[in-house]
Amino acid sequence: MDLMTSLQEITKLSHLYYERQWMYATAGNLSVRDRSSWEQFWITASGKHKGELKETDFVSVSVADGTLVSANEGLKPSAETSIHQVLYSQMPDVGSCLHVHTLDSNLLEFGVEKTEGYRDIPIPPIEMIKAFGIWDEKPSLTMPVFYNHTHVPTIANEIKRYFVTEGIPKVPFLLIEGHGPTVWGKSIAEANKHLEAVHFLLQVMARRV
Numbered sequence: 001m002d003l004m005t006s007l008q009e010i011t012k013l014s015h016l017y018y019e020r021q022w023m024y025a026t027a028g029n030l031s032v033r034d035r036s037s038w039e040q041f042w043i044t045a046s047g048k049h050k051g052e053l054k055e056t057d058f059v060s061v062s063v064a065d066g067t068l069v070s071a072n073e074g075l076k077p078s079a080e081t082s083i084h085q086v087l088y089s090q091m092p093d094v095g096s097c098l099h100v101h102t103l104d105s106n107l108l109e110f111g112v113e114k115t116e117g118y119r120d121i122p123i124p125p126i127e128m129i130k131a132f133g134i135w136d137e138k139p140s141l142t143m144p145v146f147y148n149h150t151h152v153p154t155i156a157n158e159i160k161r162y163f164v165t166e167g168i169p170k171v172p173f174l175l176i177e178g179h180g181p182t183v184w185g186k187s188i189a190e191a192n193k194h195l196e197a198v199h200f201l202l203q204v205m206a207r208r209v
């Protein structure tokens with residue numbers, strides 16, 4: 001898939017997620033790795049309304065250190081670019097990362113907030129888990145949950161520490177408390193499938209509390 005087709009596909013998802021109320025106003029950020037240069041990725045520019053996003057509203061960023069590679073005049077990378085950079089650098093086979101702010105992910109509470117580091121929260125072994133490629137009957141799974149620091153690079157550092165210390169999570173997503181999920185996949189289509197499954201899973205969890 002060439003770059004323009006990838007950016008068109010991500011732009012379509014942005015409009016779809018806006019309609020689903022997952023990306024109100026400028027919330028959320030979507031990215032795709034550049035298949036002609038695996039060492040950079042394209043991410044939604046900061047401050048763009050996700051219901052009106054255009055395929056020119058992306059900037060490219062280095063996977064190695066998160067520095068800006070190229071951008072149309074006036075565009076800045078999303079405020080949460082450092083999180084995408086950590087995910088691409090820790091998982092070389094990942095081709096797309098999607099981050100949204102859904103209502104249910106914001107309703108979920110896990111007791112006393114842990115304001116440093118991370119914690120693993122059990123997730124119910126529902127049928128939808130198969131969308132993550134996990135086929136065990138009644139698997140015992142957890143998801144990594146991170147505190148929502150105002151300073152986003154602090155969240156990115158804690159995510160990096162998780163990957164280095166605990167390894168790649170068994171499920172292809174993480175959650176930032178009171179904020180939203182971030183999913184990844186080898187392709188845009190796979191990341192989208194994971195995001196739909198995560199949305200359903202978090203809805204189930206929010207209603208069981």
Ligand SMILES: [Zn+2]
Nearest residue numbers: 028080179180
């Ligand atoms: Zn966010």
